[in-house]
Amino acid sequence: DMADSADGDSRTIVKLINSLEQRLLAELAKLTDEHIVTSKELVSLETDLSTARTKRDKAVGNLKTTKQTLKSTRGKLNDFTTRLEEATKTYEAAKKQNDKERLDISSQAKLIQEIITLVEKLEAIGPDDDKDKAVADIEAKL
Helix, strand or coil: CHHHHHHHHHHHHHHHHHHHHHHHHHHHHHHHHHHHHHHHHHHHHHHHHHHHHHHHHHHHHHHHHHHHHHHHHHHHHHHHHHHHHHHHHHHHHHHHHHHHHHHHHHHHHHHHHHHHHHHHHHHCCCCCCCHHHHHHHHHHHC
């Protein structure tokens, strides 16, 4: 009886060990499958990360180019502003000079007109007029 009982216990233990081994193998297969999926996800994530880094590097390069362009444009704008200010000053000075010359021309035109008027008065002195008095009147107007 003891031998049968020990033999039965041995079979039960072997069955338990076999069952446990099957469960461990199933769990190992599941973990292996999960590892393969995780490895594929990891490769995908590494690819995404590499792509993101490339895009970031390109964006940084574009930003540097944009900053240089902006700096250059700002410099050109400052140069243009300076030249515009200088041109405005030159224009204003020329306008003042032109206005002054116009006044001078206007004064000269008035003076010429007065001379013409005086010459006409001199020519108008007749033989019967008092020449000294007529010349004295004209000189008084000068």
